[in-house]
Amino acid sequence: MQKEVCIVCGQERTGYPVKDDIVLATLRGIKQRLHISTGNKLVVCEEDVEKAQAKRARFEKYLMWYGILAAAVFFIILFSSSSPIALFWAAIAALFVMLLSLFSYYPKVIVSKPAEAGKKVERKTASRKRKR
Numbered sequence: 226m227q228k229e230v231c232i233v234c235g236q237e238r239t240g241y242p243v244k245d246d247i248v249l250a251t252l253r254g255i256k257q258r259l260h261i262s263t264g265n266k267l268v269v270c271e272e273d274v275e276k277a278q279a280k281r282a283r284f285e286k287y288l289m290w291y292g293i294l295a296a297a298v299f300f301i302i303l304f305s306s307s308s309p310i311a312l313f314w315a316a317i318a319a320l321f322v323m324l325l326s327l328f329s330y331y332p333k334v335i336v337s338k339p340a341e342a343g344k345k346v347e348r349k350t351a352s353r354k355r356k357r
Contacts, residue, residue: 227264227265227266228263228264228265228266229265229266229267229268230265230266230267230268231268231269231270231273232267232268232269232277232332233269233270233273233276233277233280234270234272234273236270238268238270239268239270240268240269240270240271240273240274241268241269241271241274241334241335241336241337242266242267242268242334242335243267243268243269243332243333243334243335244332244333244334244335246332246333248327248330248332249267249332267332269334274334274336277331277334278334278336280331281331281332281333281334283329283331284326284329284330284331287326287329288326291322291323291325291326292323292326294322295319295320295322295323296319298315298318298319298322299315299316299318299319300315302314302315302318303315
C-alpha cells in the first residue's frame with residue numbers, strides 16, 4: 226500500500242486526494258525513469274486544505290496573467306515583422322511564456338462534501354416547485 230503524504234506539510238497523513246493531471250503524471254514519469262520515485266500517494270490533510278486551496282487559486286491567477294502576456298507577445302512578434310517565419314517564432318515565444326507559469330504550479334485538491342451537494346439539489350427542486 227502506498228504511503229499518503231501531505232503536499233503542504235510533507236508529513237505522512239490521511240486526507241483529501243490530489244487530482245492527477247498531466248503535470249503530475251509527467252513528473253512521476255520522469256522520476257520513475259530516473260529511479261528516484263518514492264511512490265507516495267499525494268494528499269492534503271484537513272489542517273492544510275485552506276492553504277492548498279489558496280496556493281491553487283494563486284496559480285490559477287498567475288496562469289491567467291501568463292496567458293494574457295503570451296497572447297500579447299504572440300501578436301507583438303507577429304505584427305512587428307512581415308516575414309512568414311514570424312508566425313513560427315511568435316508561437317514559440319508565446320509557448321515559452323506559458324511554460325513560465327509552471328514555476329508557480331500547484332495541484333488541485335479534490336474536496337468532496339456530499340452533505341452540501343445534497344442541500345443544493347434540495348434548494349433547486351424547491352425553487353422549481355414554487356415556479357409551477
